[in-house]
Amino acid sequence: MIAFIGNLLLWAAILCCILSIAYSRIYSKNPIRSIRYSSLFGVSQFLIILFSYILLTYAFIISDFSIVTVWKNSELDMPLVYKITGVWGNHEGSMLLWILILCLFGFLVIVFDTKLPRNILRNIIFVQSTITLSFLMFVVFTSNPFILQNPIPQDGFGLNTLLQDPGLIIHPPLLYIGYVGYSVIYSFAIAIMLEKQHIDGWGKWIEKWVYISWGSLTAGICIGSWWAYYELGWGGWWFWDPVENASLLPWITGTALIHSLIHFNSNGRHQSWTLLLAILSFSFSLLGTFLVRSGVLTSVHSFASDPSRGLWILIIMSVFIICSLILFFSYSERKLDKSDFILFSRGTFIQINNYLMMTSCIVVLLGTIYPLILDALKGDIITVGPQYFNLVMTPILILVAILMPIGPNLPWNDRINDFILKKLFISIVLTLSMIVLLQIIVEGKSFNLAVFFIGLGIWIIVISIIDLLPRNIDRISFSLSNFDLQAFKKINSPRLSSRVIHAGFGLMIIGIVAASAYAENKDTRINLGQEIQLNKFTIKYIGVSAEIGENYDDLVMNFEIYEEGKKLEKMQPRKRIFRKSGDITTEAAINRYFFDHIFVTVGEIDADYIYASISHKPLVRLIWLGGFLMVFGIVIRLINYKTKLFRD
């Protein structure tokens, strides 16, 4: 019954898509009518898909094993929360989630962006529905989640045990909101290019969608890296895994787009480039989907590989990318930029930002698909591992980090003035002195590059903070003697949010550098009762115990940690044995110590000894704190939108 209704709903959604596409194109003489009907079918698309998604979730909750997807990815005694997240823990369900979010964004535009010109809205509905239609066809024909089977099995296979984890509850939806959110931006870009006449002020329209997508993509990537950090058990937070790279590509182009939009909104320059970035961002989302879903790449994420699916997505992807690029190049809204070129201007710095972003984008793309291309063309098999990316990305990142905090201080068109120079001068002095201090305290006489890389992070944070000091005070002097709290309230939200995001990136750099340069690690055999010394921590192994979970049993290794004789919290890394499948996953134990982590995982186990990997990762929490700040900065910006909306 569920399967039948589900299938019916999918077909109904296809029908709605076709109708809304049709209505958005015909009735061109009567735009009001055209809009009314195409919006109606746009909204009903969303409601129908939402209902079918709820239906699939319901099938998972009641464990209806007559549906193949449920049977393959759920089991009777799995915890309820994983039954619900199990819906997107597999190919079919996650594609349905993808479509749900696609329709959700279409729905949001129709319902909330009421101030858009009619013809633009119509075009947006047209593009958005076309994307939805193509993915719906893909789902119905190659990965239908509502396929029945007979006889009905007693129990299912259960969700991939690695995915039965709290981090995975929220990671895929957030990542998808980011990925799919770019579809709206793409639709806007196409809608604008489809109009023959010149359109003003479209930068303001797409701003908030860019922020929403970019913000949730950032959050999704951070949570994903957190999951990899403690669940995969290697203690790394970024592996340059092809699928991670696939999510990084739209993130990078999105970052470039945000900056380019700021430029475009302030003085209307680089319109074409901004449009191209909008198209590129969604194209990379599609490319990411293709890479993940087709199984052409092997990675920890590849839980679905079926060549026919890959072909479908490849076709969808190529059509959308090629059509949009053709449209872009035939769209003649290009003016030659005759204005003065000023090196120290915000515009130039944004262009440099965009250039560096595109460079890193090309590097990541090249490193990800080069082995595939080489294999296809010549049959040579090579590996492009983290070493390549670290080596090539580092110089680019250094440039980004040096220039990033300077840009927002510079005037748009004016010559640089003494006030800004004074501010930058003080920031440089502050940063350099902190670097020297750090060198003396941490390194003493030895030389370590890490100090300078941390210095880059400090540099970004210092300027971001100085920027937020009230202007009327620092114009007189940098002393805090005539401190005025009122001035703080005058900081406008775009400025605040941009500095918070930049500072978050700075924190992230510090965390990454400190945790990779100063991490201490011991892979060792520990006997029962033995103590291991790591830095100033003493780790003592006191024995094994067992715990029983809902669908798993935990073998718990108990450790006690002392910091110079003082006892800290107990640590309990686990081996989790899933009853049904017999899969064993490693659950790391993480002890927070200020901004550091003490990280313990267990390898082989014997009666009276175990192999454990114990590490102290200094400042590693800053990585995710930085990520959190970046998302927080976006939230500040979006709250500002909301309040503005109410004021109008």
Place this chain on the structure above:
Amino acid sequence: MTYKNRFLFFLFLSLFFFIGISDYGETYSAEVDNSEMMIEISKELKCIECDGQNVYESNSNFSKSIKAYILDQLSEGNDRSTIIENIHVRYGDAVLMKPPFQQNTLFLWIMPFLILIFGVGFLSYKLIKNKKS
């Protein structure tokens, strides 16, 4: 010096500072013991039986045998580059995490730097052109 000059001077100085240090090499002190050296080396190698894991992280038979081989070679007094080269010769390019610089990876290695150099060139072209006009 005016603030402007001072600023430019410092900017100039710090740029050199960072570009200079960006040429980082990996240095290893002589007294690291064999097991630590083994970890360093095994992180440079890919487990060719697994999906995207390096030899250090993986527990496959391949990785176990490679780890044992590295320890063996280290105790015989061979150094890092010889051991990696031996394994490279035996298992091909796929075993190296960092692709070797050779004909079929030329594009991979050269491309990023070409783009950067082009960018710098373009910027200086604009600056010079701007100064003339």
